Amino acid sequence: GQNIDQPTEMTATEGAIVQINCTYQTSGFNGLFWYQQHAGEAPTFLSYNVLDGLEEKGRFSSFLSRSKGYSYLLLKELQMKDSASYLCAVRADSWGKFQFGAGTQVVVTP
Amino acid sequence: DARVTQTPRDKVTEMGQEVTMRCQPILGHNTVFWYRQTMMQGLELLAYFRNRAPLDDSGMPKDRFSAEMPDATLATLKIQPSEPRDSAVYFCASGLGRDDTGELFFGEGSRLTVL
Numbered sequence: 001g002q003n004i005d006q007p008t009e010m011t012a013t014e015g016a017i018v019q020i021n022c023t024y025q026t027s028g029f030n031g032l033f034w035y036q037q038h039a040g041e042a043p044t045f046l047s048y049n050v051l052d053g054l055e056e057k058g059r060f061s062s063f064l065s066r067s068k069g070y071s072y073l074l075l076k077e078l079q080m081k082d083s084a085s086y087l088c089a090v091r092a093d094s095w096g097k098f099q100f101g102a103g104t105q106v107v108v109t110p
Numbered sequence: 111d112a113r114v115t116q117t118p119r120d121k122v123t124e125m126g127q128e129v130t131m132r133c134q135p136i137l138g139h140n141t142v143f144w145y146r147q148t149m150m151q152g153l154e155l156l157a158y159f160r161n162r163a164p165l166d167d168s169g170m171p172k173d174r175f176s177a178e179m180p181d182a183t184l185a186t187l188k189i190q191p192s193e194p195r196d197s198a199v200y201f202c203a204s205g206l207g208r209d210d211t212g213e214l215f216f217g218e219g220s221r222l223t224v225l
Contacts, residue, residue, distance in 0.1 A: 030212075031212065033213065033214075035214075041218070042201060042216035042217060042218050042219055043153070043201075043214075043216050044216070045213040045214070045215075048212075048213065087152075087153065091212060094212075095141055095160050095165065096141045096143075096158075096205045096212045096214065097155070097158060097165070097166060098143070098155065098214060099155065100145075100152060100153040100155075101152070102151075102152035103152055103153075
């Protein structure tokens, strides 16, 4: 079957670091994506990994290990506006069939 | 700036009524997706199109749902007859398929409530 697992919720304080883990088992793999979704809004693209290793983009970094079926999203210097749901998604084919995890709700506290 | 446009933003209807949701993808994008989001199930893929041809609609209840792309600027998702369990936010997304990242661009969603 196809499965993408991530924690339901994480809480952290402003200025801290949070790491959101994602494990996946899918029938195809053509990239691992992270999206951010604020309450009542559409998901927006954060990062993309297709090869193993770390991709850094400002305060956000994403890591991929294809052999382990594992990725994480690292959020540094947390700000209140980072409170949102973070969705791990696997693109199953080169034309973009995406499967999404259920999302991790990150709550940033003062 | 370029964005995916969806209508209606909100729809409240009675069980048994027909509902049509519309999406205008970003000009030049060749893949279009319909997703449904609920608290219980998260984002579920209903159907997707490549160059207007349906590629996969296995996630869609075929007896009541239908998805079409009559032209490159319009995708539709129809539910007939609607049921209370169809209440959800329906997102349309478009992308460039085989470009560098192939990220998806989502519309603002259509919130459907079936009473």
